[in-house]
Amino acid sequence: MGMLDGKVALITGAGRGLGREEALAMAREGCNLVINDLGAAFDGTGAETKVADQVADECKKLGVKAVGNYDSVTDFNSAKSMIQQAIDEFGKLDIVVNNAGILRDRMLFNMTEEEFDGVVAVHLKGTFNMTRHAAEYFRKMGKEDPKLKNFGRIINTSSDAGLLGNMGQTNYGAAKAGIAAFTVISSMELKKYATVNCIVPVARTRLTTDATPTMVDVMNKLDESGFDVFNPANVAPMVVFLASDKANKINGEVFRVVGDRVYVFQGWHTFNEIDNDGKPFTPDILAERVKSELLKGLPRKETLMDSIGNLIKM
Numbered sequence: 001m002g003m004l005d006g007k008v009a010l011i012t013g014a015g016r017g018l019g020r021e022e023a024l025a026m027a028r029e030g031c032n033l034v035i036n037d038l039g040a041a042f043d044g045t046g047a048e049t050k051v052a053d054q055v056a057d058e059c060k061k062l063g064v065k066a067v068g069n070y071d072s073v074t075d076f077n078s079a080k081s082m083i084q085q086a087i088d089e090f091g092k093l094d095i096v097v098n099n100a101g102i103l104r105d106r107m108l109f110n111m112t113e114e115e116f117d118g119v120v121a122v123h124l125k126g127t128f129n130m131t132r133h134a135a136e137y138f139r140k141m142g143k144e145d146p147k148l149k150n151f152g153r154i155i156n157t158s159s160d161a162g163l164l165g166n167m168g169q170t171n172y173g174a175a176k177a178g179i180a181a182f183t184v185i186s187s188m189e190l191k192k193y194a195t196v197n198c199i200v201p202v203a204r205t206r207l208t209t210d211a212t213p214t215m216v217d218v219m220n221k222l223d224e225s226g227f228d229v230f231n232p233a234n235v236a237p238m239v240v241f242l243a244s245d246k247a248n249k250i251n252g253e254v255f256r257v258v259g260d261r262v263y264v265f266q267g268w269h270t271f272n273e274i275d276n277d278g279k280p281f282t283p284d285i286l287a288e289r290v291k292s293e294l295l296k297g298l299p300r301k302e303t304l305m306d307s308i309g310n311l312i313k314m
Contacts, residue, residue, distance in 0.1 A: 001030070002028065002029035002030030002031070003029040003030075003240060003241075003244045003246065004026055004029040004030050004031035004095075004240065004243060004244055005029070005030035005031075006030065006032075007026075007030070007031045007032070007094040007095060007243070008031070008032045008033075008034075008086055008090040008091075008092055008093050008094050008095070009023075009026055009031050009032070009033050009034070009093075009094065009095035009096070009097060009243060010033070010034040010036060010069075010082060010083065010086045010093060010095070010096050010097070010130075010134075011023050011026075011033065011034070011035060011036065011096075011097040011099055012036045012037075012073050012082075012096075012097065012098055012099050012100035012126065012130060013036065013037055013073075013099040013100030013101060014033075014035045014036060014037055014052065014055055014097075014099065015035065015037030015039060015051030015052045015054070015055055016037070016051060016205070017203070017205035017232050018099055018157070018201055018203055018205055018232045018235055018236075019037065019055075019097070019099040019100070020055050020058075020232075021232045021233045021235065021236040022097055022099065022235070022236045022239045022240075023035055023055055023058075023059055023066075024055075024058060024059065024062070024236070025233070025236035025237060025239065025240050026095075026236075026239070026240055026243065027058075027059035027062040027063075027064045027066065028062055029240055029244075030063075030064060031064060031095070031243070032064050032065040032066065032090050033056070033059050033064065033065075033066040033067075034066075034067055034068075034069050034082065034085055034086045034089065035052045035053075035055045035056045035059065035066055035067065035068050035069065036052060036068075036069040036070070036071065036073070036082055036100070037051050037052040037055070037068075037069075037070065037100075038070060038071070038072050038100075039051045039052065039070060052068035052069060052070055053068040055068075056068045065089075065090065067085070067089055069082055069085060072122075072126075073098075073100045073122060073125075073126030073127075073129055073130055074121040074122055074125055074126055074129070075129070076129050076132075078129075079126070079129035079130050079132070079133050080129075080133045082130070082133075083096075083130070083133040083134055083137055087137070092141075093134065093137060093152075094151065094152065094153060094243075095152075095153040095154075095155070095243045096130055096131065096134045096152075096153070096154050096155070097155045097157075097239060097243070098126065098127040098130050098131065098154070098155070098156045098157055098179075099157050100122055100123075100126055101122055101123050101157065102118065102119060102122045102123075103119065103169075103172055104118055104119050104171065104172075105168045105169055105172070106168065106171075107167070107168055108170045111170065111171065115171060116170075116171040118171075119171040119172050119175055120171060120174065120175045120178075122175075123172065123175035123176060123178075123179060124174075124175040124178045124179060124182070127156055127157075127179050127182060128182065131154055131156075131182075131186060131196070134152065134154060134194075135152075135154075135186070135189075135190055135193070135194065137152075138151070138152035138190065138193040138194045139190070139192075139193050141193070142192060142193035148193075149192075149248075150190075150191060150192060150193055150194055150195055150248060150251075151193070151194070152190070152193055152194025152195070153194060153195055153242065153243045153244075153247070154186070154190070154194055154195070154196040154197075155196075155197055155198070155199060155239055155242050155243060156179050156180075156182065156183050156196070156197070156198040156199070157179065157198065157199055157200075157201065158176045158177070158179045158180045158183070158198050158199070158200045158254060159172070159173070159176040159200060159201075160200060160202065160256070160304045161173045161176055161304060162174065162175065162176025162177035162178070162179070162180065163176070163177060163180060163200060163254075163265060164301075164302055164303055164304050164306075165303075165304070166304050179198065180198055180200075180254050180265070180267065181267075183196050183197065183198040183252065183254060184252050184254075184267065187251045187252030188252065191251055195242075195247065195248065195250060195251040195252075196251065196252065197242050197247075197250060197251065197252065197253050197254070197255070198253070198254040198255070199235065199238060199239060199242070199254075199255050199256075199257050200254060200255065200256040200257065200265065201232070201235040201256075201257050201258065202230065202256065202257070202258035202259075203230050203231065203232040203234065203235050203258065204230040204231065204232060205232055223259070227259065227260065229258065229259035229260075230258070230259070234257070234258070234259055234260070235257045235258075238255060238257045238262060242255075253265075254267070271298060272293070272294050272295070272296070272297070272298070273294070274289050274290075274293050274294050
């Protein structure tokens with residue numbers, strides 16, 4: 001008996017990489033699937049419908065039902081149609097995994113408006129579009145049958161590039177940081193009907209190899225024991241768990257998943273403070289006290305390479 005027997009999931013960007021591994025892992029646990037993938041290149045250009053169909057066929061060979069979908073998550077009405085396709089095809093929807101993504105890296109002083117807008121549209125707006133329509137459905141079903149409680153599952157995908165920062169990715173990082181905040185807030189709003197959680201995968205995909213050639217050697221390295229740390233299949237079990245009934249009390253969390261490790265993030269929080277005894281600060285007082293008091297003792301900021309450097313022998 002699988003952990004997701006009888007469930008129905010819609011996974012965006014599931015034609016390759018992380019999304020494909022998530023789909024196959026969920027299929028092995030008995031989940032029926034809508035496999036969404038535009039079939040575009042890593043920068044969002046072009047389209048090839050067969051990639052979604054191929055993964056759907058792989059899932060069906062594992063004994064579940066699966067169909068392909070080739071719409072773009074950037075379109076509000078297309079996102080609604082995806083949700084409806086799952087309901088029409090399988091009679092219901094239980095799980096949405098927001099995984100679709102593209103990269104258009106550029107240093108800020110050279111970035112075009114289209115490069116910024118295009119990345120934000122896929123990652124942040126796409127996550128909104130899919131979650132918005134899924135939320136409406138989960139709420140409707142929850143109101144019709146209160147026994148369902150928080151039956152829905154939404155799993156979003158962020159990145160260390162957004163939570164820790166990475167040069168050349170102001171567009172991607174801003175979108176991914178936004179997804180983490182979106183997760184926290186939407187989890188509050190939907191807690192009666194669905195859980196909303198977020199993963200931060202570190203894995204070998206087109207976005208970390210084809211789009212980022214400098215990462216190819218790192219992403220292909222094995223650790224000292226020969227373990228393939230950055231295999232995207234390592235991430236999928238966490239998605240299966242978060243999609244299951246066993247995770248019904250986990251809500252609004254952000255987890256980094258890489259290799260044989262899972263971390264939990266905590267977001268912005270107050271570290272130090274200064275006060276001025278009931279009087280407004282002046283610029284001169286701030287100049288004197290911010291560095292010497294407010295910023296004193298702050299921990300060193302974690303970097304993207306810190307997050308993976310201890311996993312393999314660099």
